[in-house]
Amino acid sequence: MSSFGTLLLRDLRLAARSGGGAALALSFFALVATLVPLGVGADLKLLARVAGGVLWVAAVLSALLSLDRLFQGDFEDGSLEVIALSPLALEMVALAKILAHWLSTGLPLTLLSPLLALLFNLDVAPTLTLFLSLLIGTPAVSAVGAIGASLTLSLKRGGLILPLIILPLLAPVVIFGAGAVALVLDGMSGGGALGLLAAFAFGAVLLSPFAAAASVRLNLGG
């Protein structure tokens, strides 16, 4: 098996066996979604109106939970240095970690979203749009998040700075993702917003491994 695949599998196993893998992020996602109606009231019309935005914000926050450990665990026990010595380019290492993070949080969140959309009284078409937007957009969350995670990997309290660094950068994802759902709710096509979201995600996944690898390198003293 290629070293990329090995690393990916290793990270997926680590995510699954320590910290319950996706279960934690999923519970958090569902919990935030449960708290919102308690806060804004149980009016079904209102809930359908805000569902896209609320679920998008909840998804981004849930993905944040496990981000600070993306490089930190490997950095602390020294395995990041061993990985960096392997012939696999550090950029590819970062990409493998982004992919592993998405497979263990972004994808499960996406799969759970139709169920939560049901609780928010969302119709079939907007639910489908929400599902698609999460499918397209969550890789960007993992990718941009990886930059933040690599910049803060040596910090003891990086978990506090990480959201401050990456949440502003993720504004376009939330805007286009929730915007697509809102457009469909208004009877328009969400295709344009999904296209813009896809463009952002594509750029983020393509470019962020370079930024992440650069900051891993500087933290390893290179």
Add this chain to the structure above:
Amino acid sequence: MQFLFRYANPHNFMRLSGAVLPFTAIGAALALIAGIYFSFSVPPDYQQGTTITILFIHVPAAIMAMVAYSSIAVCSLLSLVWRHPLSDTAARAAAPLGAMFTVMGLITGALWGKPMWGAYWVWDARLTSFLLLLFIYLGYMALWSAIEDEIKAARAAAILALVGAVNIPIIKFSVEWWNTLHQGETITTGKLASVYVPALLTMMLGYFLLFITLWMVRIRTAILERRARNLMQGVAS
């Protein structure tokens, strides 16, 4: 480039900035005094009334907030490519100034928005992207102060600044796509009434010189601080 490198040497920078500083400081003071005088002596706008005066304080602040971030991004690029410690110092010194200009832009915008839009805060595209810009500044400064090793902090902050520089236009575009209420830019499109041009231009000049002055003072202070620390370490050992 050669010119840049000559003044990237802290010693040369101290000499040059020491000579230039009085002029930019006096220039800033004169331009701001004249600008404030102009701002209060313009005729009221036919729609905005006397609130137009707020714009002479607001628009230059907003522009300088972006100029400061661009300065940070350029310094970060210089630092990552040529590893000049002075450009790290310069980038770090510009951040609180940029954040302050951003806050000024937000506050004056809110004060102008109350009589014009009927609310202090509306979720308009430019206001929102400026709020995000403020958070980007805060994150940048937080990263600087969180990492203890100064060289690592500088490199990490530089990477973040460049990621932000790539992302800010995208954020601006996405927020505009999301909601636009703010009036378009009027200076270069010639839609600004000519009586207001002198006030706005003098204020912009004043703000710009003020930024340059404060920036240089902050860089000089950082250099002096480092020298003092080195001296003390020399005495201690």
